[in-house]
Amino acid sequence: MTEPSTLQDRLIAQFDAMPPQMQIAAKHLIDHPQDVALMSMRDLARRAGVSPATMTRLAQFLGASGYEDLRHEQAETIRRGEGFAARALATPHSAPEALVQQVLEELARHVATLTQPETLASIAAAARALSKARRIFVLGARSCHAIAWHFHYVMSLLGERTRHLDGPGGTGPDALMRAQPGDMLLAISVSPYAAAGLELAAHARTQGLGVVAITDSAVAPLAGLADHLLVCPTASPGFFHSLTPAMALSEALCALLAESDRAGALAGLERSDAQLRALGTYATAIPRRPG
Amino acid sequence: MTEPSTLQDRLIAQFDAMPPQMQIAAKHLIDHPQDVALMSMRDLARRAGVSPATMTRLAQFLGASGYEDLRHEQAETIRRGEGFAARALATPHSAPEALVQQVLEELARHVATLTQPETLASIAAAARALSKARRIFVLGARSCHAIAWHFHYVMSLLGERTRHLDGPGGTGPDALMRAQPGDMLLAISVSPYAAAGLELAAHARTQGLGVVAITDSAVAPLAGLADHLLVCPTASPGFFHSLTPAMALSEALCALLAESDRAGALAGLERSDAQLRALGTYATAIPRRPG
DNA sequence: AGTAATATGAAACAAGTGTTGCTTCGCGTG
DNA sequence: CACGCGAAGCAACACTTGTTTCATATTACT
Numbered sequence: 001m002t003e004p005s006t007l008q009d010r011l012i013a014q015f016d017a018m019p020p021q022m023q024i025a026a027k028h029l030i031d032h033p034q035d036v037a038l039m040s041m042r043d044l045a046r047r048a049g050v051s052p053a054t055m056t057r058l059a060q061f062l063g064a065s066g067y068e069d070l071r072h073e074q075a076e077t078i079r080r081g082e083g084f085a086a087r088a089l090a091t092p093h094s095a096p097e098a099l100v101q102q103v104l105e106e107l108a109r110h111v112a113t114l115t116q117p118e119t120l121a122s123i124a125a126a127a128r129a130l131s132k133a134r135r136i137f138v139l140g141a142r143s144c145h146a147i148a149w150h151f152h153y154v155m156s157l158l159g160e161r162t163r164h165l166d167g168p169g170g171t172g173p174d175a176l177m178r179a180q181p182g183d184m185l186l187a188i189s190v191s192p193y194a195a196a197g198l199e200l201a202a203h204a205r206t207q208g209l210g211v212v213a214i215t216d217s218a219v220a221p222l223a224g225l226a227d228h229l230l231v232c233p234t235a236s237p238g239f240f241h242s243l244t245p246a247m248a249l250s251e252a253l254c255a256l257l258a259e260s261d262r263a264g265a266l267a268g269l270e271r272s273d274a275q276l277r278a279l280g281t282y283a284t285a286i287p288r289r290p291g
Numbered sequence: 292m293t294e295p296s297t298l299q300d301r302l303i304a305q306f307d308a309m310p311p312q313m314q315i316a317a318k319h320l321i322d323h324p325q326d327v328a329l330m331s332m333r334d335l336a337r338r339a340g341v342s343p344a345t346m347t348r349l350a351q352f353l354g355a356s357g358y359e360d361l362r363h364e365q366a367e368t369i370r371r372g373e374g375f376a377a378r379a380l381a382t383p384h385s386a387p388e389a390l391v392q393q394v395l396e397e398l399a400r401h402v403a404t405l406t407q408p409e410t411l412a413s414i415a416a417a418a419r420a421l422s423k424a425r426r427i428f429v430l431g432a433r434s435c436h437a438i439a440w441h442f443h444y445v446m447s448l449l450g451e452r453t454r455h456l457d458g459p460g461g462t463g464p465d466a467l468m469r470a471q472p473g474d475m476l477l478a479i480s481v482s483p484y485a486a487a488g489l490e491l492a493a494h495a496r497t498q499g500l501g502v503v504a505i506t507d508s509a510v511a512p513l514a515g516l517a518d519h520l521l522v523c524p525t526a527s528p529g530f531f532h533s534l535t536p537a538m539a540l541s542e543a544l545c546a547l548l549a550e551s552d553r554a555g556a557l558a559g560l561e562r563s564d565a566q567l568r569a570l571g572t573y574a575t576a577i578p579r580r581p582g
Numbered sequence: 583a584g585t586a587a588t589a590t591g592a593a594a595c596a597a598g599t600g601t602t603g604c605t606t607c608g609c610g611t612g
Numbered sequence: 613c614a615c616g617c618g619a620a621g622c623a624a625c626a627c628t629t630g631t632t633t634c635a636t637a638t639t640a641c642t
């Protein structure tokens with residue numbers, strides 16, 4: 001009688017009873033259910049980092065006679081449009097749900113806005129400039145700290161080129177003392193514009209650093225002293241300014257920088273990975289759920 | 292300049308130039324475009340009442356190298372949710388611009404994904420739980436630090452309810468010592484899952500705290516011990532996992548929490564604002580460009 | 583510590599995949 | 613009436629598919 005359950009539900013329900021490799025496979029199916037019907041089992045297994053045999057075993061573990069059973073089931077699900085397309089149904093939401101929907105829809109729209117051709121060109125140009133820099137100093141005060149830190153963190157996995165102008169005791173800006181010609185500054189600043197960040201950016205500018213600015217207006221304080229200006233929308237139906245589009249910009253920059261030196265990025269990542277694994281930083285196995 | 296039109300459009304456009312059998316095949320593809328990706332070509336040919344060879348010829352007639360080209364194209368279309376496609380405005384990009392566009396489009400799509408009704412309900416439920424908490428501890432290790440910090444920062448403008456489990460000298464987790472029943476934990480964790488964060492979350496759980504988790508899979512390590520689970524996609528065409536959707540989730544939560552106590556939020560904001568202005572934290576005028 | 587039980591990947595398997603070359607068919611033209 | 617020519621099916625092709633088998637690790641339990 002309990003048969004209307006979806007593939008994902010069954011995978012989740014039985015997840016804890018699976019052997020490790022099968023859990024890896026199951027996790028992949030849960031996270032990419034569409035791919036069950038859209039690609040071959042062997043390809044899927046390769047992406048999941050699992051032997052093809054494991055996929056067959058997983059299918060049989062779920063009670064199916066084989067993997068093709070799963071495929072047919074998922075194909076039927078997709079045909080019914082339950083894949084993703086359940087949009088724009090009349091939405092008899094509660095008040096809070098309506099608000100979340102508004103917020104998220106606006107964020108999605110804002111991020112989509114960034115794909116305008118001129119914006120793309122600005123991003124590409126900024127990335128090109130940053131990729132040539134000897135060092136990249138990263139600056140983001142107050143709310144923009146999140147973006148600055150994230151950019152620095154990601155880049156630090158690739159190598160040693162970024163310096164984050166922040167730190168305990170207010171000693172963050174000190175790193176600028178070692179700035180040299182050929183270095184660049186990535187500064188993030190949205191309204192209300194933190195004075196400290198602006199002063200530091202202006203100072204860096206006087207030292208001859210090139211400036212890439214992520215900010216919320218073409219006439220924001222940072223705009224005047226930026227060599228490359230990336231404007232991101234921050235409006236939101238909610239209480240606060242949004243930093244999601246700024247985060248998207250930052251991630252786009254990271255993607256470009258990694259791509260511009262693919263080999264170097266890979267090498268750096270591998271070195272990071274080796275150390276992090278050696279230190280047991282990451283959980284390796286998918287742990288059982290506590291009973 | 293590649294393929295400004297969808298498969299169906301191209302089929303219709305060239306329909307009249309096709310030989311009879313090929314038209315039968317084409318009609319079937321036009322009427323059941325999904326099946327191109329969801330079943331084998333031979334099956335499809337059988338249903339259309341056409342020889343398999345005709346299908347191959349049809350594909351090549353359209354300029355594709357073979358039928359599998361069509362299959363991949365359709366699979367991609369289905370993956371994107373098919374229904375509404377802001378696709379393929381002629382984009383004669385340079386390579387880097389094409390990559391940025393892909394990245395940003397995928398991010399926008401992911402954020403849009405979060406507006407599914409079930410997701411909205413989860414977010415609303417999580418926010419409700421958090422709004423009732425006496426205190427909210429915020430936890431995000433490594434890459435997730437950006438999200439955790441941002442949530443804490445925004446909430447700290449409203450009042451004193453959040454504690455960020457991080458800090459210099461590794462003393463971050465200490466704040467948990469003062470946790471009491473009725474407190475909650477907001478934990479953020481995406482793959483690769485940082486072990487430290489997971490342990491801390493598990494520990495908080497044993498102390499009786501309710502847990503809201505933002506993570507990237509229904510079977511992520513955090514999922515098992517979460518009372519409220521918010522799943523955000525992290526895939527990206529670029530090198531790295533994306534945190535933009537997680538940021539969007541966090542901002543949605545903030546918006547709801549502020550809204551749930553509008554008066555309190557306003558009062559808190561005013562107090563923050565007063566102090567920050569008194570200290571000259573924010574730049575008031577737009578400075579002229581130096582020199 | 584030793585043994586039974588289980589989990590796993592490599593390789594072998596038959597069945598099915600999309601493609602291609604060849605043949606046949608139908609039909610209009612010289 | 614040959615003739616040529618495109619269309620369509622058949623059958624063999626090389627390849628990939630999902631599955632199974634089996635030997636080897638790995639794990640769990642006295």
